[in-house]
Amino acid sequence: MKLNRTRKQILRALMAKPSTFWELIKEQDGHLAHFTQVMEEMLALGLARCEGSYIYLTGKGKKEARDQGLSPLQPLTCPTCGGKTVTLQGIFPRVLKEFEEIARQRPPAIVEFDQGYVDTMSTVARVAIMYQRGDLENQDILLIGDDDLTSIAIALTGMARHITVLEVDDRLVEFIDLQARKKGWTNLSVYRYDVRHPLPREFQGRYDTFLIDPVETLPGIRLFLSRCAMSLRGKGSAGYFGLTHLEASRDKWYFIQKLILDMNFVITDIIHNFQEYELEREGFVSKNYPLVQRAFGPLPVPDTNWYTSNFFRLEAVAKPRVPEQENIPAGRELYFDDEAYATLP
C-alpha cells in the first residue's frame, strides 16, 4: 500500500522528533480538514499517541514508517531566508525597522473580516519581491484589503508612484490615512470600500500592480481577483496574492488557477510557505475554531506561527478578462466554506 502524502509527511516528521499538533501542521502540505482527518486515523490505528502537548510515534508507527522506506525528516529550508528566496538588503533593513515601529500601533485583528496578519518580515519580503521583479519603482499600485499594512511598507521604500488602498475596515482606513499624513506621504491614498460593490470607475484601468491577501473561499477569491483585474492597465501589468494550502485543497487551487488563466493572467511565481501569520494563540483554542473542534482532542495553545501561505505572482498576457459576477456572496459565504478551518463560522 502506498501512503498519502500527508500521512507520510507526518510520519517522517515524528520519526525526527515528537511534535505538537501545531508544529506538525508546518511539516505537511495538506489542507487542515485533511490533516485533522489523517491525524485522527493515525491515533485510532495506534501509529501515534498524545502525551501532554506532544504527539509521539508508537512502535507500530515506527514500523510503518520504516516499512514505507521513510527516514527522519531532514529540514532543508534555507536557514537564511527561510525559503523566501530574498533577504532584506540595500534599503530594506531600514524599511523593516521603520515598518515594525508603525505596525506596533496597528488596530487588533477582527476575525469577522478574516483578518489575522502576516508577520512584519513576510510583509516587507513581499515588497522586496515586487521590487526585484520591477513591479514597485514608479508603479501605480492597488491593494484591496490591507490589514497587513503592506501599503505602509511600500510607502516606506519611497519608490512607488502611487499607492491606493481600498479597505472595508474603518479602523484601518483611519490608521493608514493617519500614518500617511504624519509622514507627509502624498502618494498613499486610502478609501473605504467593500469588495462586494463594483469597483468605482476612478480605480478602473489605471494600475500597474495589485496586491491582495484574499479570503480562501472560491467565490471570495473570484471576487477579489475580478476587482483587481478591472483595476489594471493591461498586458504586462502584474498581480500578487497570498494563497494558503491550509484552507484551500489542491482541488480548490486547481479551480483558482483555471480562473487565473481565464482572466488572461499567467502565473510566474509560486513561493512555498512564503508568509507566516501572527494569529491569536490563547484566543484560538478558546474560541473553538473548526480546526480546534474537529481535532482529535483538547489542543494545547499554539506554540508557533503555524499558519502559512504561498505567494503568487501573476502577469497579464493580454487585457484582463473580468468574469461576470452573477453570485456575489452576501454574507458569511464570502469567508466560509467546507475547507475553512481557521475562520469563525
Next chain:
Amino acid sequence: MKLNRTRKQILRALMAKPSTFWELIKEQDGHLAHFTQVMEEMLALGLARCEGSYIYLTGKGKKEARDQGLSPLQPLTCPTCGGKTVTLQGIFPRVLKEFEEIARQRPPAIVEFDQGYVDTMSTVARVAIMYQRGDLENQDILLIGDDDLTSIAIALTGMARHITVLEVDDRLVEFIDLQARKKGWTNLSVYRYDVRHPLPREFQGRYDTFLIDPVETLPGIRLFLSRCAMSLRGKGSAGYFGLTHLEASRDKWYFIQKLILDMNFVITDIIHNFQEYELEREGFVSKNYPLVQRAFGPLPVPDTNWYTSNFFRLEAVAKPRVPEQENIPAGRELYFDDEAYATLP
C-alpha cells in the same frame, strides 16, 4: 510614457554598474528575442553604449532612468541559497560531493539534442525539493531525458524505490547504466527511448513522480508532458520540470499552463531562476547561435552561467488526461521555434 519591464530592468542594472551582455541577461525577466531587441533600441537611442566587453549607461540613459523613478539595482536574492529556497543539509552535502565526482566523467553535451546541462548544485537542489515535498522516499520516479544525470543524484540519496530513465542518447544510456552497475544500484534502470514514440505499456500508470527538463517549443513540451502524464499512477502523483523564460515568452508560458491544467495538473510551486546551466562559452559565440547573430554587435565570450530556468512542481488532482498527439514534431521543429535563441537551428 511607461517603460516596458525589460528596459526598466536593464536601466536599473546599468545604473548600479556597467555590465556585460551576459550579466544583463540575468537581471531581466524577458525572453532573449525581446531582450536583444530592447538592447538594440537602447543603443540606437543613445541610452547605452558598448566599450570593450561592457555596456555603460550614457548621460541620456541616466536621465531617462531618473525620469522613470528608477534607482540603482539593489540585489535581494538570498546569498545563502541563491533564491533556491533550500540548502543542502542532512545527507545532501554528501550526495553533492559524490555526484560531482561522477558528473566530472559525463559525456560532453550534444547541442543537436538540446543538451546543455544544469550545474551540479542545481541538480542536487532539485532532488532536495523533491525530498522536501515527499516525492522522493519510496517513490517510483521517471525521468525522460537525463543529460543532467539527475537520476544519479537521486540514486545517491538511497531513498527512491525505483528510478527509470528513458533517454535518446546512447552515450548517456551507457554512462548511467555503467554507474548503476559500478555502484550496485538495482533500483536504477535506463532504456533508450525517443520521446516521439508512444510510451511503451510497461512504463504506463506506474510512477509516483516524474522529472523532465524538456525542450522549449510548445509541441516539444506538450509531447514530453503527455508522455509523463501517461506514466503516472493518478491523483496525488507529482511532476517536476524546468522551464526557462529566456526561450519561452510569457505568452508561451500561458499556453503551457493551459495545457498543464487541461491535463488535470495543478501547479504547486514555481521557483524563479532555480537552475543555472553550464553552457559552452567559447563555442557559444563561435557557433553563432541566433542570440549571438541577432545581438547588436560582436559579443564577448560569456563570463557567467547566464542561462537559467524556473523549477515547476505539478500535482495531479485527478487521473491525468493525455491530449491527442496529432502532430508529433518529426525533426528540428521539436527543438526550434521563433523564441529559440540559444539552440542551433
